[in-house]
Amino acid sequence: MTAVPSRGLRATGALWIIVTLIWLPFEDTAIWMVVVLAALGGLWLWFRFFAPKKDWVTIVTGALLGAAIPLFAITMMAVKSGLHGHGFADFTARQVLSVLSLIPITLFVGGAFGAGSVTLSKR
Secondary structure, X not given: OOOOOOHHHHHHHHHHHHHHHHHOOOOOOXXXXXXXXXXXXXXXXXXXXXXXXXXXXXXXXXHHHHHHHHHHHHHHHHHHHHHHOOOOOOOOHHHHHHHXXXXXXHHHHHHHHHHHHHHHHOO
């Protein structure tokens, strides 16, 4: 059983959905926007479901959600390409591989975010 999210968390989730729906129809092939949207979505999920529990759980879930951000970004890229109905994908294979290469970085950043959260919650 999860806790009911606060109004601020609900509003942030709704804002993320609105921004994502605005981003989808544009002919945008830059990967920075999809990575930022995926990171913000992952951060929202972390605050919604995993924010500070036990020390090691918070660090591990932060790291795992960090590693999931590039995978979420690739899923969003595939959905965007599928919705446009071109004969070609919006994003090239090189762009997809460059997003995949972010996994070690986002794994570390997610773990560091979880560790920082543990440190701040003990004050």
